[in-house]
Amino acid sequence: MPEYTDIELIEMYRDANRSHYAFNLLVKKYREKIYFFVRRMVIDHDDADDVVQNIFIKVWNNLGSFREDSKLFTWLYRIAVNESLSFLKSKQLRSYLSLTSPEAMMIKSLHDDNYFDGTEIQRRLTEAIIKLPKKQQLVFNMRYYDELSYEEMSEILTTSVGALKASYHFAVKKIEESVTAN
Amino acid sequence: MNLRNNIPGPTDDTENIPVFLEALKKEAPGFKVPVGYFDTLGERISDQVNQVPRRSFLGVAIPRVWKPVVWVPVLSTVVVAVLLLFVVPERKTTVIPVADEWTQLNMAYDPSYATEAVFAESHEIDAAIEGKELNFSEVSLSGQNEPTAEEISAFIKEHEMESELLNEY
Numbered sequence: 001m002p003e004y005t006d007i008e009l010i011e012m013y014r015d016a017n018r019s020h021y022a023f024n025l026l027v028k029k030y031r032e033k034i035y036f037f038v039r040r041m042v043i044d045h046d047d048a049d050d051v052v053q054n055i056f057i058k059v060w061n062n063l064g065s066f067r068e069d070s071k072l073f074t075w076l077y078r079i080a081v082n083e084s085l086s087f088l089k090s091k092q093l094r095s096y097l098s099l100t101s102p103e104a105m106m107i108k109s110l111h112d113d114n115y116f117d118g119t120e121i122q123r124r125l126t127e128a129i130i131k132l133p134k135k136q137q138l139v140f141n142m143r144y145y146d147e148l149s150y151e152e153m154s155e156i157l158t159t160s161v162g163a164l165k166a167s168y169h170f171a172v173k174k175i176e177e178s179v180t181a182n
Numbered sequence: 183m184n185l186r187n188n189i190p191g192p193t194d195d196t197e198n199i200p201v202f203l204e205a206l207k208k209e210a211p212g213f214k215v216p217v218g219y220f221d222t223l224g225e226r227i228s229d230q231v232n233q234v235p236r237r238s239f240l241g242v243a244i245p246r247v248w249k250p251v252v253w254v255p256v257l258s259t260v261v262v263a264v265l266l267l268f269v270v271p272e273r274k275t276t277v278i279p280v281a282d283e284w285t286q287l288n289m290a291y292d293p294s295y296a297t298e299a300v301f302a303e304s305h306e307i308d309a310a311i312e313g314k315e316l317n318f319s320e321v322s323l324s325g326q327n328e329p330t331a332e333e334i335s336a337f338i339k340e341h342e343m344e345s346e347l348l349n350e351y
Contacts, residue, residue, distance in 0.1 A: 023231065027224045035220070039213050049223075056227045118212020125206060144203070176200045 004029075006072035013063050023063070027056055030073070033146070034080050040141045041084040042091075043106045043130065045115045055083045070155060077148075077156045081138060088134065106130045121179070128178035136171040143168050 004012070004025055012022035034055060039048040058079050066075060088102065095102040107127050110116060118126065129137055138157065142148045143164075150161045157164070329337075 020228070020231075024224055024228060027227055031220055031223055035215070035223075036213065045213075045215065049219075052223070053227055053230060057230055060227075060231045115214050115216065116212050117214055121202065122206060122212040125203075126212060144199075144207070172199050172203070175203070179202070 007068070010063070010066065010068070010072065023060055026059070026063075026072075030076055031056075034076060037077070037080055037141065037146060038084050040126075040129070040145060041137065042087055043126070044109045044113060047087065047091075051080075051083050051087050055080050058083070074152060074155050077142075077152075081156060085134060103130050124179050125175065128175040131178060132171055132174060136167050136174070139164055139167040140171040140175070 004022075009022050009026050009029075012018045013026070015022075031052070035048060035052050038051045038055070039045065042048050042051060055076075059076065062079075066072070091105070092102045095105055098105075107130055110123065110126060110130070116123070116126075129140060132140065135157075139153065142153050142156070143150075148156075150164050153159075153164050154161050159167075
């Protein structure tokens, strides 16, 4: 199957006869990146699956109005960030009813997850990330795992590069403290 | 492929991450997915997408416009405008007559205004105008007769003034 650029995919999508084909190619191109980004935020596989499906349905509905003043990848990431945060917010509301903190629920979910086979140190790292404030969590995941540049992160999160660097610095410090303390 | 950018600047020390974090990056991620998950993900998304028709431009634009952050300020502006229209009393308009340019010019250069201004200075002049024909030898602006040349010469001699003063006068 040929590898299309983002611009070619968008042009193909705008042709009504080929929009489904273009969309399938787009899903195929970005599904893993988006899935693992969401998974690291929501931890549970089933939750990540729901969020990823919502993200791609939003992409289908709004790709027609996508303005090419930003990169498609950046736009996709922004949708993924918003959907992940919305999901975590709704989960937080549910946690008030169950009198358990959302972080505790996620750590429990990590322990019970059949689809996590990381080492002990990886589990500790993931727990440390869960305990971070959401903004630092996003910044750390984007920088450490997805290796995005600060400029790309700045465009996605609409935050200055300096603030992102500071967030990443604090996130790393907290993770180090948390992991070494255990 | 390493996409990390080396951003120059004083905050570069933020990139000094602990050794264990660097080491962990090289290991396989702890998260895994069910077998064949990504193969079926595309199909499942396509099934959902096929159930939902692609939204037209209006379908995309209207929900955006219909957000409270957009319609609340618009609605409040309309309400305030309507209240101002019905509650604030209507202003009475007063028409200030404005003389046209030619009239103003004529008024400025009409010599009769100047004559009137001079005559209005004293009652004696008014009386003169009303009672008898004007005799300017009897009338002066200060209300006294002007001195004659002889009277001035006599005054100078009397007060022994220099002759230049006479010429000046």
